[in-house]
Amino acid sequence: MSLPEVLAQVSDAIVSRKTCHIVTADASMAVIARSDAELMQIVQQAGLVTPDGAGILWASHFLNTPIPNKVSGVDLVAHLCRLSAEKGWRLYFLGAAPGVAAQAAKQLAESYPGAQIVGTRDGYFQVGDEGDVLSEIKAARPDILLVALGIPKQEKWINKHQNTLGIPIAIGVGGSFDVYSGRVRRAPVYMQKSGLEWLYRLWFNPRKIGKVMTLPQFALLTIRQRLLRAH
Numbered sequence: 188m189s190l191p192e193v194l195a196q197v198s199d200a201i202v203s204r205k206t207c208h209i210v211t212a213d214a215s216m217a218v219i220a221r222s223d224a225e226l227m228q229i230v231q232q233a234g235l236v237t238p239d240g241a242g243i244l245w246a247s248h249f250l251n252t253p254i255p256n257k258v259s260g261v262d263l264v265a266h267l268c269r270l271s272a273e274k275g276w277r278l279y280f281l282g283a284a285p286g287v288a289a290q291a292a293k294q295l296a297e298s299y300p301g302a303q304i305v306g307t308r309d310g311y312f313q314v315g316d317e318g319d320v321l322s323e324i325k326a327a328r329p330d331i332l333l334v335a336l337g338i339p340k341q342e343k344w345i346n347k348h349q350n351t352l353g354i355p356i357a358i359g360v361g362g363s364f365d366v367y368s369g370r371v372r373r374a375p376v377y378m379q380k381s382g383l384e385w386l387y388r389l390w391f392n393p394r395k396i397g398k399v400m401t402l403p404q405f406a407l408l409t410i411r412q413r414l415l416r417a418h
């Protein structure tokens with residue numbers, strides 16, 4: 188689906204109050220899901236899976252099932268804030284280090300005046316505090332829950348709690364709050380377009396090496412898939 192189609196689906200879910208988990212899948216998720224049966228099942232049962240990143244687009248072209256554009260978590264966050272200001276959608280930000288989601292909310296509310304960000308909470312709570320976290324989110328009555336706990340924690344958290352919370356849309360958005368709070372800079376547009384965003388991120392955050400190491404594996408799996416199809 189293109190971005191406008193995804194946003195239309197979000198609108199439908201909010202109007203009908205049906206729950207929809209949107210998974211933003213990048214190459215690392217595809218690799219992790221192969222050895223994580225719970226994540227694989229969540230991805231397969233999600234309401235929507237969007238192509239998040241250059242790796243997925245490359246694979247889609249290489250396998251002759253081309254996807255024209257990515258629909259990334261970080262872009263969705265901005266579009267949802269814009270539409271929140273227009274339509275009154277209520278957003279809740281859960282995740283990232285203490286203070287980061289609140290700072291991201293502040294910056295986004297400045298960029299999109301009128302955006303309804305009805306609550307924020309960091310992602311480093313103890314298991315024992317989960318009840319509190321759930322009550323806080325429920326009391327804020329969001330239409331959209333954005334969860335930044337990293338892959339696959341965010342997908343599993345959403346899968347476990349979305350229906351109980353009764354929130355129409357929930358999306359795992361990875362490092363998006365770090366970006367919008369200003370803690371992490373986004374790669375220049377030419378690097379995003381040339382599929383080198385991962386290199387920029389690795390340069391500024393060498394701890395991302397684990398995620399980057401999944402990329403060669405993703406490429407090999409894609410090539411193998413094409414060879415298997417040819418036979």
Ligand code: UDP
Pocket residue numbers: 282283284309310311335336337338339340360361362363364365398
């Ligand atoms: N995070 C969190 N709680 C945790 C683990 C991670 O809130 O227990 C946050 C972390 O601070 C960061 C985000 O989750 O803001 C993960 O970002 P990353 O770019 O690593 O996401 P991914 O590459 O997994 O999509």
